[in-house]
Amino acid sequence: MQRLVPVASGKGGVGKSVLTANLGIALAQLGKTVVLVDLDLGASNLHTCLGIKNRHAGLGAYVWKAERTLSALLVESGRERLWFIPGDNLLPGTANLEWNTKRRLIKELAALPADYVLLDLGAGSSYNVVDFFLASPAGLLVLCPEITSVLNAYSLLKTSAFRLLLRAFPEGSEERARVLAFSGEKTEGSGQSFLDFARELAAREPERGGQALAALTRLSPSMVLNRARRSEDAELGYRLRDISRKNLGFEPAFSAFLLEDEGVQRSVALRRPLIEFDPDSPFARGVRAFATRLVAETERPLDERPSDERPSGTAQAS
Numbered sequence: 001m002q003r004l005v006p007v008a009s010g011k012g013g014v015g016k017s018v019l020t021a022n023l024g025i026a027l028a029q030l031g032k033t034v035v036l037v038d039l040d041l042g043a044s045n046l047h048t049c050l051g052i053k054n055r056h057a058g059l060g061a062y063v064w065k066a067e068r069t070l071s072a073l074l075v076e077s078g079r080e081r082l083w084f085i086p087g088d089n090l091l092p093g094t095a096n097l098e099w100n101t102k103r104r105l106i107k108e109l110a111a112l113p114a115d116y117v118l119l120d121l122g123a124g125s126s127y128n129v130v131d132f133f134l135a136s137p138a139g140l141l142v143l144c145p146e147i148t149s150v151l152n153a154y155s156l157l158k159t160s161a162f163r164l165l166l167r168a169f170p171e172g173s174e175e176r177a178r179v180l181a182f183s184g185e186k187t188e189g190s191g192q193s194f195l196d197f198a199r200e201l202a203a204r205e206p207e208r209g210g211q212a213l214a215a216l217t218r219l220s221p222s223m224v225l226n227r228a229r230r231s232e233d234a235e236l237g238y239r240l241r242d243i244s245r246k247n248l249g250f251e252p253a254f255s256a257f258l259l260e261d262e263g264v265q266r267s268v269a270l271r272r273p274l275i276e277f278d279p280d281s282p283f284a285r286g287v288r289a290f291a292t293r294l295v296a297e298t299e300r301p302l303d304e305r306p307s308d309e310r311p312s313g314t315a316q317a318s
């Protein structure tokens with residue numbers, strides 16, 4: 001079965017594109033078929049991280065219906081089992097997509113014939129980002145050990161919970177108004193979690209409310225802490241996990257701990273992914289360990305995943 005893996009972050013520049021490129025290669029090296037999709041609409045640069053020239057039709061062609069299928073956009077990456085779908089910097093309209101367009105796109109992404117489809121998203125908590133992040137219950141949330149990055153990661157999780165509930169009810173409905181009021185009144189650390197609130201909605205309106213509650217309960221994103229310098233940096237990830245559990249009612253699993261590695265900057269400048277350029281570098285080793293973990297996890301049902309498991313890579317930190 002295909003696994004769709006959106007890669008998001010609350011703050012920009014934390015390493016989503018570098019991670020997506022290197023993780024995709026690592027998964028392909030493990031024998032998996034992988035499609036990497038540049039969904040950072042308006043600021044696409046995944047091709048640079050992969051060392052591919054940006055001269056192919058991208059997602060804009062699909063959005064504007066010049067291409068009828070996503071498969072028509074697949075580009076060979078020059079590596080076995082690894083394919084690429086370019087983004088689009090040339091069509092500014094793609095930066096704001098209608099929900100119906102996103103729904104159509106998500107459906108096709110989920111149907112691409114591959115073991116893994118990784119989506120490199122833009123930064124932040126805009127609905128474009130959040131809707132693609134929610135395309136799978138098990139997206140990756142990348143953060144680096146800075147308080148602003150952790151706070152923005154929390155905002156992304158919170159907006160995701162809010163958006164999931166909002167999307168469940170039609171415009172103008174009483175439930176929608178309740179979701180908006182709940183989110184507007186909610187102060188951090190006090191009162192009901194989003195999950196408690198969803199339970200209340202489900203009790204009042206079992207059909208749509210029940211679906212919203214089920215979707216919220218299924219949410220199980222994974223955190224990737226990138227650019228870590230010392231093992232204590234993991235503390236920030238655990239803090240984010242605890243705050244999310246308390247205020248939102250769900251928590252991201254802490255899945256990977258990747259080290260700050262000057263080789264990453266050099267590899268980006270040379271347009272050669274570090275995992276190929278220097279496979280023994282600390283970052284490349286960390287990404288390979290994470291890929292191995294992802295594969296093992298994909299073969300294990302989501303609800304059997306322990307949330308307090310240690311992230312891959314912590315043992316390498318100095």
Ligand SMILES: Nc1ncnc2c1ncn2[C@@H]1O[C@H](COP(=O)(O)OP(=O)(O)OP(=O)(O)O)[C@@H](O)[C@H]1O
Pocket residue numbers: 009011012013014015016017018019040121122123226227228258259260261262264265268283
């Ligand atoms: N582990 C690392 N060690 C050292 N530098 C890193 C590491 N990860 C990322 N970087 C640096 O951060 C830069 C930004 O990375 P990248 O473009 O992947 O971030 P991004 O999250 O995709 O940004 P955006 O939000 O703008 O799309 C890289 O060019 C690289 O210089």
Ligand SMILES: [Mg+2]
Pocket residue numbers: 016017018040045120121
């Ligand atoms: Mg990026």
